[in-house]
Amino acid sequence: MFPPDEDDKISKPVLTKRKCVIEDVIMRNTRKVEPLFVTFANGQPVEGAHLSGTLHQNITRDRRHQHKRILEIETPGLNYDGTNFGKEVSSLSAKQSVFLGILNKATGKMRLIETSSYCVHPVLESTKTTKALLKKSSDLLTFAEKQEAITSAFGSKRAQQSVNRRKLYQVNAQNMSVAIDQATSSVTLDPTYLEVSQEDKTILAxxxxxxxxxxxxxxxxxxxxxxxxxxxxxxxxxxxxxxxxxxxxxxxxxxxxxxxxxxxxxxxxxxxxxxxxxxxxxxxxxxxxxxxxxxxxxxxxxxxxxxxxxxxxxxxxxxxxxxxxxxxxxxxxxxxxxxxxxxxxxxxxxxxxxxxxxxxxxxxxxxxxxxxxxxxxxxxxxxxxxxxxxLKIPLAKLAKPFKKGGPKKRK
Known part of the structure; x- marks a missing residue:
């Protein structure tokens, strides 16, 4: 074999270092939207793809959950979504922060903006069908339901009786839950109970x-x-x-x-x-x-x-x-x-x-x-x-808020 000619060698890009002054650093803020780095779990966007994204944020008063956001991306053929919380958060955003640098070449100064990373997954809907036999496919059944179906069809007499008994108990439990709902709906709650629970939520906030x-x-x-x-x-x-x-x-x-x-x-x-x-x-x-x-x-x-x-x-x-x-x-x-x-x-x-x-x-x-x-x-x-x-278990009970005026005097 002969060594390759100089013209056949692939030239590698040369990375140049540039010194600059960090002028400002902008951190993430729950009240503002920062730049997003988005990766797709099943591929990457092609050139000319029409993507439309929407970012949803939790707006509850509980500050512990205000950082939670959901990113939705729509394409002509498939929709995607991803979150910055839960088990599906990318390891990049969970372990380190990524900053986007904007360099002003005239002044040599750079602004760093903290970004968020999202890994979006395709949203797959169940297959629609009009056939009654296919509406409840075996793929949609749980393991226990599949076992019951097999036992009802091929099991022994004692096993079939056991399955029928469990189904009877389930019906009775449903009837009991309806009765409990009707009974609780007729009960008048003391407003003071609701006030205490609301005060507890305010304290825990x-x-x-x-x-x-x-x-x-x-x-x-x-x-x-x-x-x-x-x-x-x-x-x-x-x-x-x-x-x-x-x-x-x-x-x-x-x-x-x-x-x-x-x-x-x-x-x-x-x-x-x-x-x-x-x-x-x-x-x-x-x-x-x-x-x-x-x-x-x-x-x-x-x-x-x-x-x-x-x-x-x-x-x-x-x-x-x-x-x-x-x-x-x-x-x-x-x-x-x-x-x-x-x-x-x-x-x-x-x-x-x-x-x-x-x-x-x-x-x-x-x-x-x-x-x-x-x-x-x-x-x-x-x-x-x-x-x-x-700090030990059980935790100390929440302190009740102080009410001015003291107990009312009996007339």
Whole structure:
């Protein structure tokens, strides 16, 4: 064989590096639409394909579900849909963030925009038929229904009697459910019961994602849903400096110092860094809560407030726990409660589900009564012997809201 000529060689594209200045970084926001990266599970679009996409968002008041979106794409022959939640989320969007860079060649500056990734699947409808024998195909039957059909046709006499008995019980159960529905529809509910359940929903709305039916304290709150690793990574450099021996800021709260001490006791280096990042985020939240309202009104990401806080973390805190009113940032009482509950939940996770009462009172600008109320909302119980709040199963019952006026006097 002869070596190929130079003209036959396929020239490979040469990648050139370009230096630029990151002018601005725009993070995802539940109130806005970001650029989308869409992949198709069964192929890729051909040139000239006519695609029409619609993005649907959950608009409930529950902030835990406002991030959920459904993408629908219509084509002349087949429709597709995909979500950014559930088991079908692509691994790309679940483990890391993807940014779209827009470069201004004239100035050499670039804007980074966080994107979302969707993997859409074809929507297949059941085959329509007019034949009565094909309407209930064997493919649509469950395994139990197929077993019953075989037993009814070919089974022994005792097996056939057992199948007939089960069908009879199913009919009786349906009749019983109808009777129960009729009975419950005639019952008049006390309006106070509905008010209590609505109050419970309002109280739980200030919490991060919570599983109050969990059987272990570790399962009540999931760190990955509140502060995932890609979020904590923005504080990794500061965390490693503290672990390498750098002294914390003299103005640091006692809560931060205790959480840092707990993190240093971890044997695994990765857990040390993660818990130290968690302690830093709690410290930024506490600093934000201790700020006065007038200092927040004109607060921006590039301000000196929250000194040392990475811009991404500061932007997240402002977007999550303030809102704009008459061109000013406002931190409402509900925002304060949400931020404080988040700080308490993360502190409980970082401190192995136990927090000292004196540490919390010295670090947070909060009264003892308000602290007790919020801790009950979180699910922690005050243990007198330890002078601490402990997250244990069963969780503490929700605190009932205080009603002014007291009991009515009898006339």
């Amino acid at each position: 200030i919490l991060p994602e919570c599983n109050r039916k969990a059987s272990r304290p570790e399962d009540v709150y999931q760190l990955e849903s509140i502060a995932p690793d890609n979020f904590l990574a923005y504080m990794e450099d500061s965390a490693r400096e503290l672990l390498d021996g750098k002294d914390p800021d003299p103005k640091s709260t006692l809560l931060f110092k205790e959480l840092l001490a707990v993190a240093k006791l971890e044997e695994d280096e990765e857990n040390q860094v993660r818990l130290t990042c968690l302690a830093l985020y709690v410290e930024y939240l506490v600093t934000f809560l201790n700020m006065k309202g007038r200092d927040i009104q004109h607060m921006k990401v590039k301000d000196k407030n929250l000194q040392g806080c990475p811009p991404m973390i500061k932007r997240h805190i402002l977007d999550e726990y303030t809102h704009n009113h008459l061109n000013k940032r406002v931190r409402s009482s509900q925002n304060e409660d949400r931020a404080m509950c988040c700080a308490m939940v993360l502190s409980l996770i970082a401190s192995k589900y136990q927090l000292s009462l004196s540490t919390l009172l010295s670090s947070l600008m909060v009264t003892r009564d308000k602290l007790n109320t919020l801790m009950k909302v979180v699910g922690a119980t005050y243990v007198t012997a330890k002078n601490s709040y402990v």
